[in-house]
Amino acid sequence: MKNLRKVICGVMAVVSIATGIVGVSADETKWETHYVSAQSGLNCRIKSSTEDSEVIKVFPRGTELQVIGVDETGKWYEVWDGETQGYCYGTYFVDNKEDLDKQEVTSDSNGKTKGKYLGRFKITHYCPCYTCNGSNSGRTAWAGQIIPGQTIAVDPSVIGKLQWVYIDGYGYRRAEDCGAFGGNHIDVAVPTHSMALDMGVVYKDVYLAE
Ligand SMILES: [Zn+2]
Incomplete structure (x- = not known):
């Protein structure tokens, strides 16, 4: 929900990693x-x-x-x-x-510099639909409309507003939206709701783009 996203961004959400793991x-x-x-x-x-x-x-x-x-x-x-x-x-x-x-400056498979290593991030997915965004009609928090393939939602204390980043396996994305979460977590905008569901939750290395 976009309204929720914005509210929580104001007060800084606590990271919660869903896990049912016990025993090491x-x-x-x-x-x-x-x-x-x-x-x-x-x-x-x-x-x-x-x-x-x-x-x-x-x-x-x-x-x-x-x-x-x-x-x-x-x-x-x-x-x-x-x-x-x-x-x-x-x-x-x-x-x-x-x-x-080595992680300070890392290159992708084409030799292009990815930028400074930010860490391993939890990656989730959302789309411009009502279920994902409520009544905001697909508008982002800091830019215009959600652009699948470009827009990501972030915790602005981890990745700055409108900052470009490089996500391994995804490529370059821009922090245009605020997530209802905190810490090393990125919500990646994709074109359709079924795609958002299918892509699920993954963990990727993320770099600050120059
Ligand atoms: Zn959706």
């Missing part, structure tokens, strides 16, 4: 060292869930972590930084510290 199996014989690649740090939680699970620490980008375990969906990691043990959601890790530098 730790295997001490397979501890692996990884480095935090999330641009704005990685939340470490007391449980492998975003519900009833407080953030006990935010690991800054570059933090060396021992990954102790991963749940069966591969989405929640149990980690240890030498002081704190907890759970992190998503794949915000790289194996080598050098890989962090």
